[in-house]
Amino acid sequence: MASFVIEGGHRLQGEIHPQGAKNEALQILCAVLLTPEKVTISNIPNIIDVNKLIFILGELGVKVHKIDESTYTFQADDIDLDYLESEKFKKDGSSLRGSIMIVGPLLARFGRGYIPRPGGDKIGRRRLDTHFEGFISLGAKFRYNKEERFYGVEAEQLHGTDMLLDEASVTGTANIIMAAVLAKGTTRIYNAACEPYIQQLSKMINSMGGNISGVGSNLLIIEGVESLGGCEHRVLPDMIEIGSWIGMAAMTKSELTIKDVSWNDLGQIPRVFQKLGINLERKGDDIYIPSQEEYEVQNYIDGSILTVADAPWPGFTPDLLSIVLVIATQAKGSVLIHQKMFESRLFFVDKLIDMGAKVILCDPHRATIIGLNHQSNLKATTMVSPDIRAGISLLIAALSAEGTSTIHNIEQIDRGYQNIVERLQAVGAKIKRVD
Known part of the structure; x- marks a missing residue:
C-alpha cells in the first residue's frame, strides 16, 4: 500500500492542465x-x-x-x-x-x-x-x-x-x-x-x-x-478536477491558472466557489485564480447562512461537496453543506476535526463548518483516504496545513487523478509518494 507524504504551508504557483473527465x-x-x-x-x-x-x-x-x-x-x-x-x-x-x-x-x-x-x-x-x-x-x-x-x-x-x-x-x-x-x-x-x-x-x-x-x-x-x-x-476536461484545483489554490493562498477548462460545460461550479469568496477570472477558456489572503462567504440576501447542496445537473455536482467542505474550514464565515444524494460522503470530517477544523456533523447528510479565516491553520496529521473525492479533499487540507502529513490508501486517489504527484510538484507542492 502506498502513501503520500505532504509538507504543508507552501504557496503554489503556475499552470495546471486538467485531465480528461x-x-x-x-x-x-x-x-x-x-x-x-x-x-x-x-x-x-x-x-x-x-x-x-x-x-x-x-x-x-x-x-x-x-x-x-x-x-x-x-x-x-x-x-x-x-x-x-x-x-x-x-x-x-x-x-x-x-x-x-x-x-x-x-x-x-x-x-x-x-x-x-x-x-x-x-x-x-x-x-x-x-x-x-x-x-x-x-x-x-x-x-x-x-x-x-x-x-x-x-x-x-x-x-x-x-x-x-x-x-x-x-x-x-x-x-x-x-x-x-x-x-x-x-x-x-x-x-x-x-x-x-x-x-x-x-x-x-x-x-x-x-x-x-x-x-x-x-x-x-x-x-x-x-x-x-x-x-x-x-473527452472533456474533468470538471471535478478543475474544482479540486480551485479549492487547492484558495486553501494554499496560491496563484494558479487552470488551462483549457471548457468553461461552458462547468455549469454552476465557478459560481459556487465565488459564493465562498474565492476570486476567479475567466481568461479565454482558462480559469485564473489570484493569490488571496482570505475569502469571505456570501450569505443569502436575508442574512441566513449559505447552504451548498448537491442536485442533479444543472445543480451542483455531489463530487465537489467534499472539496467545498474543506475550503469552508478556512473561509471567513460559516457554511452548511447538505449532501442529499449519498449518505456516507461526509464521514471523513473526523480527519479534518483532528486537524483543527471546526465542523459539526449534524447527521449523515449535513455538516456545518465554522470558518477559521486562516487565523488558525490546520495541523498536520496522519490520515487514510476513504474514497476518491474525500481523498483529494484531505490532500488539499494537508497542503494547507502546518507540518508534514501522511495520507494512506492513496490508491483511492489514484483511481481518479492521474500523475498527481508530478503535476502538483510542477506548481511547487512539497509532496512525495512512499511505497
Whole structure:
C-alpha cells in the first residue's frame, strides 16, 4: 500500500492542465461496443478506473491500440461473449462500478448483457434499479443470481418505448441510451440525466449514425437505427478536477491558472466557489485564480447562512461537496453543506476535526463548518483516504496545513487523478509518494 507524504504551508504557483473527465471516459469507452468499426478516443485520463475498463474491453475481445498517452483506438468486431459468464469476468467486473455500462451496448448489439454486482466508492447505497428497469421497458428479460450476485438481461429485439426514470441517474441514463439507440422504433426518456457527460455520449453516438434529439435536456428522444459506424471523439476536461484545483489554490493562498477548462460545460461550479469568496477570472477558456489572503462567504440576501447542496445537473455536482467542505474550514464565515444524494460522503470530517477544523456533523447528510479565516491553520496529521473525492479533499487540507502529513490508501486517489504527484510538484507542492 502506498502513501503520500505532504509538507504543508507552501504557496503554489503556475499552470495546471486538467485531465480528461473520468466519468465521461467510462461512458464513452463502453459505447465502442455499439459498432464493429474503429473508434478513436482522445484525452482519455490515465487513471486506475479507466485503465481497468480498457482492460475489461480487451478481455472481451475489443482490439485496443494505444496511439499516445491519452489517445486510443478501439474496434469491437470480434467480441467474446463467453467471457461475460466466466469466473474471470465476475472478478474483473466486480472491482469497477463503471463496468455496469457495458450491459446496455452489449444488450443492444448482441441481445444479452451480464455483469457482477459492481464495486466502487463506499459512499452509500447506489442502486442499479434504474438501469434494469429501463432495459425491461425496452423489452429485455431480467435475471439475477442471488448467490453469485450476478445480473443479466437478454432480448432478441429491443423495442422503443416511453419511460419515466425514477431518478435522473447519470450511469442509468447512459446505459439506457446505449441500449435504445439500436432498438426498433422511438424511445422517449423522461427525467433523463443531462450532465455534460451525457451530452457528450449523445453527440458521439450521433456522429456514429445515431439519432438522438433533446440533447442537454431531461427529455431525450431516440430514433432507433439499424447499425452504427466508427467515429473520433475527444473527452472533456474533468470538471471535478478543475474544482479540486480551485479549492487547492484558495486553501494554499496560491496563484494558479487552470488551462483549457471548457468553461461552458462547468455549469454552476465557478459560481459556487465565488459564493465562498474565492476570486476567479475567466481568461479565454482558462480559469485564473489570484493569490488571496482570505475569502469571505456570501450569505443569502436575508442574512441566513449559505447552504451548498448537491442536485442533479444543472445543480451542483455531489463530487465537489467534499472539496467545498474543506475550503469552508478556512473561509471567513460559516457554511452548511447538505449532501442529499449519498449518505456516507461526509464521514471523513473526523480527519479534518483532528486537524483543527471546526465542523459539526449534524447527521449523515449535513455538516456545518465554522470558518477559521486562516487565523488558525490546520495541523498536520496522519490520515487514510476513504474514497476518491474525500481523498483529494484531505490532500488539499494537508497542503494547507502546518507540518508534514501522511495520507494512506492513496490508491483511492489514484483511481481518479492521474500523475498527481508530478503535476502538483510542477506548481511547487512539497509532496512525495512512499511505497
